[in-house]
Amino acid sequence: xxxxxxxxxxxxxxxxxxxxxxxxxxxxxxxxxxxxxxxxxxxxxxxxxxxxxxxxxxxxxxxxxxxxxxxxxxxxxxxxxxxxxxxxxxxxxxxxxxxxxxxxxxxxxxxxxxxxxxxxxxxxxxxxxxxxxxxxxxxxxxxxxxxxxxxxxxxxxxxxxxxxxxxxxxxxxxxxxxxxxxxxxxxxxxxxxxxxxxxxxxxxxxxxxxxxxxxxxxxxxxxxxxxxxxxxxxxxxxxxxxxxxxxxxxxxxxxxxxxxxxxxxxxxxxxxxxxxxxxxxxxxxxxxxxxxxxxxxxxxxxxxxxxxxxxxxxxxxxxxxxxxxxxxxxxxxxxxxxxxxxxxxxxxxxxxxxxxxxxxxxxxxxxxxxxxxxxxxxx
Numbered sequence: 001x002x003x004x005x006x007x008x009x010x011x012x013x014x015x016x017x018x019x020x021x022x023x024x025x026x027x028x029x030x031x032x033x034x035x036x037x038x039x040x041x042x043x044x045x046x047x048x049x050x051x052x053x054x055x056x057x058x059x060x061x062x063x064x065x066x067x068x069x070x071x072x073x074x075x076x077x078x079x080x081x082x083x084x085x086x087x088x089x090x091x092x093x094x095x096x097x098x099x100x101x102x103x104x105x106x107x108x109x110x111x112x113x114x115x116x117x118x119x120x121x122x123x124x125x126x127x128x129x130x131x132x133x134x135x136x137x138x139x140x141x142x143x144x145x146x147x148x149x150x151x152x153x154x155x156x157x158x159x160x161x162x163x164x165x166x167x168x169x170x171x172x173x174x175x176x177x178x179x180x181x182x183x184x185x186x187x188x189x190x191x192x193x194x195x196x197x198x199x200x201x202x203x204x205x206x207x208x209x210x211x212x213x214x215x216x217x218x219x220x221x222x223x224x225x226x227x228x229x230x231x232x233x234x235x236x237x238x239x240x241x242x243x244x245x246x247x248x249x250x251x252x253x254x255x256x257x258x259x260x261x262x263x264x265x266x267x268x269x270x271x272x273x274x275x276x277x278x279x280x281x282x283x284x285x286x287x288x289x290x291x292x293x294x295x296x297x298x299x300x301x302x303x304x305x306x307x308x309x310x311x312x313x314x315x316x317x318x319x320x321x322x323x324x325x326x327x328x329x330x331x332x333x334x335x336x337x338x339x340x341x342x343x344x345x346x347x348x349x350x351x352x353x354x355x356x357x358x359x360x361x362x363x364x365x366x367x368x369x370x371x372x373x374x375x376x377x378x379x
Contacts, residue, residue, distance in 0.1 A: 186230025284315020
């Protein structure tokens with residue numbers, strides 16, 4: 001024992017004895033100190049910042065409502081010019097030789113909206129098709145008919161006669177914010193139903209020249225050929241948009257995709273089912289956006305407006321007394337931002353609605369009232 005103490009040293013033994021005495025006399029203080037020391041070492045609660053590790057539940061909820069669409073179009077195959085030569089026809093007795101045909105196939109996606117079989121898709125997916133077949137997630141296939149189209153939003157409504165259809169759950173695209181996680185479900189390149197994930201990159205995109213009425217949700221979720229007409233859903237599987245287009249130089253997704261807001265698409269479907277066409281408000285004016293510098297010189301705040309360039313005879317604007325050269329600065333409770341924004345505001349009116357227009361005429365501000373009419377059918 002003496003040898004061990006000689007090697008270890010009496011100071012060490014004394015320190016150990018002192019520590020034991022302190023632990024016996026002040027255990028609570030030592031425990032508190034230990035707790036305070038470990039506060040900074042405890043794992044940080046990341047629930048506020050981290051999203052779910054999987055979106056499988058959202059996909060399970062939404063994917064049965066997304067269908068693959070396959071179309072076929074008959075194309076007349078050009079005949080050899082010799083076949084139309086009178087001498088050839090008389091010599092070979094082939095006057096009645098029929099025109100040859102070939103079939104062109106294309107594909108896309110669609111979204112089941114109602115239990116009785118109404119489906120939304122893009123018009124360009126089914127445009128000109130002679131035969132349209134949808135394939136459900138459960139493998140069932142059926143022919144569908146086109147109920148109606150809306151060229152101004154590139155949407156079409158289809159009808160399928162099948163039982164046990166699962167309509168998609170509807171979300172609110174107005175609540176979508178930049179940075180929200182979204183999932184694109186469709187049939188890219190015809191490989192079968194697939195899901196891609198991204199975020200909302202922007203909302204209210206317009207001025208792209210794709211459709212007459214544009215209010216796109218922009219996303220970086222991969223949208224490729226075959227995805228058109230498919231669903232853009234939120235992180236809970238609720239529909240917020242119909243995937244419609246990509247902006248790129250190659251024909252493939254580069255992270256800039258556009259979806260038509262779900263509420264716009266549902267309005268189109270309801271109108272087509274009820275009226276056979278989309279009912280939109282109309283004033284009957286042609287207008288151009290006032291340049292910012294001109295708006296500043298006119299002392300407009302905010303510096304924006306629409307200059308009326310033409311008015312249709314007998315239109316609501318004509319009956320209200322509007323004139324070419326008038327500058328519209330406000331429509332009901334909304335300031336005029338640009339031409340696309342104003343078109344969407346007016347189109348959102350119901351025929352017969354009163355419209356309050358604030359205008360500038362010859363430097364004088366005034367308010368005029370008009371009654372919205374029905375926008376002529378572009379189809």
